[in-house]
Amino acid sequence: MSKLYMLCFLLCFSMYPCKSNFQNVLLMVADDGGFEMGAYLNKICQAPNLDKLAKKSLIFSNAFTSVSSCSPSRSAILTGLPAHQNGMYGLHQGVHHFNSFDKIHSLPKLLQKHNIRTGIIGKKHVGPKQVYSFDFEETEENNSILQVGRNITKIKLLVRKFLQQNQSQPFFLYVGFHDPHRCGHTHPEYGNFCEKFGNGEPGMGLIPDWEPIYYQPDQLKVPYFVQDTVAAHEDIAAQYTTISRLDQGVGLVLKELENAGVLENTLVMYTSDNGIPFPSGRTNFYDPGMAEPFLLSSPRKDDRHNEVTYSMTSLLDIVPTVLDWFNVSYPEGSELTGISLLPLLKQEPKEDKRAVFGSHNHHEVTMYYPMRVIRTKRYKLIHNMNYKMPFPIDQDFYLSQSFQDLLNRTQSKQPLFWYKTLQDYYYRSEWELYDLKYDPNESRNLAEKSSYKAVLTDLKQQLTQWQVKTLDPWICSPHGVLENQGLFKDHPSCLPLHNEL
């Protein structure tokens, strides 16, 4: 008999009903979601369900993804390993076809070994199957992504089905919303952000549980990294309407857990895979691409609730946190760089010198733009290895009203009402260093400033150490070649290319 069964057995004969003694985890991941909720000080976008969850959560103000791209980020969330270490260098679907390595440990597989039931509902977007397998799967692999990812009535019913099965085991349930992802590229008939899908208008179908919230484009404030034009305002208004579907979906999922009597012993997490699909957002390591909402709601009464933590946090911390919650250890022979977030539920650390790291290689297969990043509370250093090439733009963002507007205005030499020019956006320096205390918008690159030399050296050193620790194949790029076999077996070396002009 496993320890858990034993525990249940004992408790069943004491004072509690069996079911409610299990400790479960619910992880909800938005798709390209940002800070569009009151809890994160957005006063316009209405997200009452997320705000309600935030009231019961520790609210992270310094949480960052390790890669600002869908499949790589999801693979990192589910393995605790950065993309360059788990092998998911870019998007998984279609021609992109990226996959993690066959021998990588994934969270669902680790938990299954300990008799924890695992489920995924909605967007999966990672592979191969044998690495990422859940006991219960209703994903885009055998459903319409619009149904399992955006139809919140359908999602509600699938969560209900999951909770009705095998009630004797603790569970880990991953809900991957497809909202608020754009859809002008794949389903333009439903609007820029699929904000019309299921709204009951002719041809749009009906999502019975969704009450869309509409916004006046001219009443919105665009974030600082989006141009202040009519086109961008309309784009944001559509995104906000789609947020209302995500938000109500979150409410429905939580309600299902409550109705099943398991919410009171479930650790709930909410976050997003990467930044919002706007300039400097998704596919970038600027904060709009890298910073994520993160809510951690503990069912334990004496844990911190409705408080903000400023501790530096990475989405690579999710695996260690869930393993810690279930008292499961990571297999010997490999090591994670993330840390459990459970101690933060008790108290804020006295001192937080922690740095978080990121590693980006591709988004689409054609978008080779390797970058590495280190971010501390005060500073950010980005290494753009392909700095001689223009920064690539993905198919989805390219067709967006916001990007088309930037292109049109640039072509016709009209004012952009933006904090950058397209030229700056495309052509980046090899090293970008920002002092976020004085420059939160990352507009002044200090990498060449002599007064920041010591800071630069220190950050470069920490970044290199992380790359070594996580076995980064790009460790010598772009000015050297890594030799680590044959003559170099015992002393791996970066041999110089002498390619710096």
Ligand SMILES: *[C@@H]1O[C@H](CO)[C@@H](O)[C@H](O)[C@H]1NC(C)=O
């Ligand atoms: C439920 O448990 C049974 C027996 O352990 C197993 O065969 C089945 O796959 C489980 N179903 C799900 C959805 O976890």
Ligand SMILES: *[C@@H]1O[C@H](CO)[C@@H](O)[C@H](O)[C@H]1NC(C)=O
């Ligand atoms: C999708 O596949 C899973 C197994 O991977 C299966 O349990 C489920 O019933 C399938 N759903 C549909 C709609 O075919």
Ligand SMILES: *[C@@H]1O[C@H](CO)[C@@H](O)[C@H](O)[C@H]1NC(C)=O
């Ligand atoms: C959403 O799902 C529900 C339940 O499966 C279904 O009745 C409804 O028609 C779906 N709505 C759309 C827009 O597909």
Ligand SMILES: *[C@@H]1O[C@H](CO)[C@@H](O)[C@H](O)[C@H]1NC(C)=O
């Ligand atoms: C994990 O261990 C702690 C302390 O030993 C215990 O309170 C908790 O119930 C355990 N959790 C699970 C899911 O077994």
Ligand SMILES: *[C@@H]1O[C@H](CO)[C@@H](O)[C@H](O)[C@H]1NC(C)=O
């Ligand atoms: C950009 O210009 C094209 C061609 O003139 C036009 O069709 C399109 O509507 C414009 N888009 C925006 C967002 O300004």
Ligand SMILES: *[C@@H]1O[C@H](CO)[C@@H](O)[C@H](O)[C@H]1NC(C)=O
């Ligand atoms: C820069 O950042 C500040 C604080 O975050 C913000 O209020 C301001 O609007 C931003 N402006 C520009 C042009 O970057």
